[in-house]
Amino acid sequence: MANRLLEVEGLAKHFRGGGNWLTSGGDAIRAVDGVSFHVEAGETFALVGESGCGKTTVAKMILLLERPTRGSISFQGQDVSGFRGGGLREYKRMVQAVFQDPYSSLNPRMQVLDIIGEPLRVHQGLRGRTLRMRVGELLENVGLNPVTASFFPHQFSGGQRQRIAIARALALRPQLIVLDEPVSGLDVSIRAQILNLLVDLQRDLGLSYLLISHDLAIVEHMSHRVGVMYVGKMVELATRDEFYGNTLHPYSNALLASVPKPDPDIPMGTTIGGEVASPINPPSGCRFHTRCPIYLETSMCREVEPDWREILSEHLTACHKVEPAVV
Amino acid sequence: MVNQNIEDDILLRVEGLKTYFFQRNAVLKAVDGVSFTVAQGEAVGLVGESGSGKTMTCLSLMRLVPQPGARIVEGEIWFKDENLLDITEHEMRAYRGHRMAIIMQDPQTSLNPVYSIGEQVAEPVRLHLKERGQQAMNRVLDALRAVRIPRPEQRLVQYPHQFSGGMRQRVVAAMGLTTQPELLIADEPTTSLDVTIQAQFLRLIRELQQDSGTSVIWVTHDLGIVAQMCDRVNVMYAGRIVESGRVRQIYKEPQHPYTRALLDSVPLMGARRDKLYQIDGQPPDLRSIPQGCPFWPRCPEAMDKCKEQYPPRTSLGGQDFVHCWLTEEGR
Numbered sequence: 001m002a003n004r005l006l007e008v009e010g011l012a013k014h015f016r017g018g019g020n021w022l023t024s025g026g027d028a029i030r031a032v033d034g035v036s037f038h039v040e041a042g043e044t045f046a047l048v049g050e051s052g053c054g055k056t057t058v059a060k061m062i063l064l065l066e067r068p069t070r071g072s073i074s075f076q077g078q079d080v081s082g083f084r085g086g087g088l089r090e091y092k093r094m095v096q097a098v099f100q101d102p103y104s105s106l107n108p109r110m111q112v113l114d115i116i117g118e119p120l121r122v123h124q125g126l127r128g129r130t131l132r133m134r135v136g137e138l139l140e141n142v143g144l145n146p147v148t149a150s151f152f153p154h155q156f157s158g159g160q161r162q163r164i165a166i167a168r169a170l171a172l173r174p175q176l177i178v179l180d181e182p183v184s185g186l187d188v189s190i191r192a193q194i195l196n197l198l199v200d201l202q203r204d205l206g207l208s209y210l211l212i213s214h215d216l217a218i219v220e221h222m223s224h225r226v227g228v229m230y231v232g233k234m235v236e237l238a239t240r241d242e243f244y245g246n247t248l249h250p251y252s253n254a255l256l257a258s259v260p261k262p263d264p265d266i267p268m269g270t271t272i273g274g275e276v277a278s279p280i281n282p283p284s285g286c287r288f289h290t291r292c293p294i295y296l297e298t299s300m301c302r303e304v305e306p307d308w309r310e311i312l313s314e315h316l317t318a319c320h321k322v323e324p325a326v327v
Numbered sequence: 328m329v330n331q332n333i334e335d336d337i338l339l340r341v342e343g344l345k346t347y348f349f350q351r352n353a354v355l356k357a358v359d360g361v362s363f364t365v366a367q368g369e370a371v372g373l374v375g376e377s378g379s380g381k382t383m384t385c386l387s388l389m390r391l392v393p394q395p396g397a398r399i400v401e402g403e404i405w406f407k408d409e410n411l412l413d414i415t416e417h418e419m420r421a422y423r424g425h426r427m428a429i430i431m432q433d434p435q436t437s438l439n440p441v442y443s444i445g446e447q448v449a450e451p452v453r454l455h456l457k458e459r460g461q462q463a464m465n466r467v468l469d470a471l472r473a474v475r476i477p478r479p480e481q482r483l484v485q486y487p488h489q490f491s492g493g494m495r496q497r498v499v500a501a502m503g504l505t506t507q508p509e510l511l512i513a514d515e516p517t518t519s520l521d522v523t524i525q526a527q528f529l530r531l532i533r534e535l536q537q538d539s540g541t542s543v544i545w546v547t548h549d550l551g552i553v554a555q556m557c558d559r560v561n562v563m564y565a566g567r568i569v570e571s572g573r574v575r576q577i578y579k580e581p582q583h584p585y586t587r588a589l590l591d592s593v594p595l596m597g598a599r600r601d602k603l604y605q606i607d608g609q610p611p612d613l614r615s616i617p618q619g620c621p622f623w624p625r626c627p628e629a630m631d632k633c634k635e636q637y638p639p640r641t642s643l644g645g646q647d648f649v650h651c652w653l654t655e656e657g658r
């Protein structure tokens with residue numbers, strides 16, 4: 001318990017939805033609807049799910065870009081919503097982010113020196129030579145030549161831009177980096193470079209990652225623990241080995257089966273029909289029941305929301321059909 | 328699924344295709360001497376990173392290269408017994424959308440927002456099959472049913488914004504399939520789809536392919552899709568096919584260092600590695616393709632010879648081949 005760096009408890013975010021400027025608004029969009037997990041020091045926790053499952057909204061709340069409707073986020077045991085002034089600055093220093101698209105996350109009019117140097121100037125008051133030296137150091141850390149500090153983003157390829165974004169995130173020696181689909185915009189050969197870099201940095205600097213991804217192969221490669229979200233809810237959470245070796249929730253199984261395996265001898269698994277349900281009017285009971293392959297016409301799945309239970313040690317899921325192991 | 332006896336039923340044969348972009352002070356060789364065949368009912372993958380020329384190859388096949396700017400400068404594209412580069416634009420229209428169709432990456436931009444789905448799917452039917460009224464309508468309904476769109480009669484009158492991404496991609500597929508083309512070109516049609524929706528779409532295309540014997544060219548960078556969907560694969564690098572072979576063969580024994588590196592650099596589910604194999608450097612920049620084999624600056628096994636001369640085609644039996652000095656010298 002002691003090394004819980006970040007703890008998220010019953011987190012929810014409802015957006016005002018529907019309607020137009022005449023009506024007072026339709027039903028709320030329940031983007032995130034009660035999600036709990038924690039990130040330990042030095043580990044990678046992955047949040048997995050399809051578009052609209054709320055994984056990015058969770059990340060935004062952790063980065064204080066959205067205010068939670070309900071629930072709490074604590075960092076090193078302290079409630080983040082209570083941070084003001086210096087405490088808030090300190091939190092923003094320790095939690096950084098790398099986003100999906102390195103084309104829109106870097107200001108095209110700023111030199112690399114200023115992009116990476118800005119947080120150093122603002123938080124640590126570095127100037128002149130010291131600033132340049134620190135930026136050069138950071139560029140070397142991410143495998144770029146320090147001379148490129150005077151370049152502008154357009155002079156770099158996608159992979160190099162993502163390296164710059166990582167250098168910026170590292171500038172203030174953070175403890176947690178939120179990685180929101182960090183390689184999905186990159187070419188295959190460049191993905192490996194960035195993933196290896198992230199793994200090396202984590203080992204060398206003792207970083208924690210919150211990895212947001214839809215790619216289950218990358219998640220298996222990168223993470224220590226995995227949480228699966230579906231329409232605003234967490235449906236399964238386990239250590240990596242447990243998750244990939246002993247998947248419990250039918251949605252997790254469907255996700256795993258849907259990934260085309262790069263081996264012609266492994267046929268494609270049976271996947272599920274239908275589409276991700278809408279967070280505006282989520283299905284009653286278990287939100288997955290409309291697509292669930294093991295859902296039977298029991299009123300249970302349709303009417304009663306399944307409890308979030310620990311089935312095995314450190315392996316939680318929300319499904320009526322999964323029986324807890326006999327202890 | 329694999330068609331062994333392919334010599335006699337070749338649908339498409341591309342020979343020495345070159346498509347260049349002409350810029351003010353540079354010529355970008357987007358496609359630089361590509362040759363391959365597609366047999367009837369066969370699914371062929373074109374794999375490569377951005378800038379490898381896979382999309383430009385497909386646009387060349389459809390004779391849809393961006394004008395002005397790009398031009399097919401050389402080569403032959405034989406569709407059965409007709410060279411598509413010899414016929415007039417008017418004659419080409421009989422192929423495009425009729426005998427060969429393309430599904431693009433982004434269903435958002437391949438549908439017109441101001442026409443209903445029914446009108447758009449009916450367009451190739453009216454144009455190519457000259458069908459009207461109830462007859463055309465039935466064909467459209469059949470196409471929408473074939474791509475498993477629920478309640479097609481009601482969906483017909485709706486507009487693209489009323490469809491989800493996965494449904495829109497199905498509509499685009501339906502447009503491509505109404506005329507029952509002999510060749511379907513799928514240019515990364517699933518990149519914008521979620522995994523479960525992608526799996527549905529892949530299954531659908533495979534079923535349609537089996538039912539109607541359509542040949543498919545899959546353009547993708549996803550080696551999983553190639554493994555699941557294709558009989559053969561052509562690996563492209565810097566505008567050329569560097570290796571071509573049957574999928575099983577290539578995944579088991581890749582010959583070209585680039586193919587090997589591609590296969591080793593993707594994380595595989597169930598096969599954990601401490602470190603991913605890393606291809607250093609950047610994908611080739613078409614403005615400055617290195618002399619010799621364009622892969623040599625990134626190749627761990629590059630020799631002096633590689634920097635001087637592009638390796639010749641080394642046959643690996645049947646239609647399989649590779650362009651690499653290592654294999655050429657080794658035999």
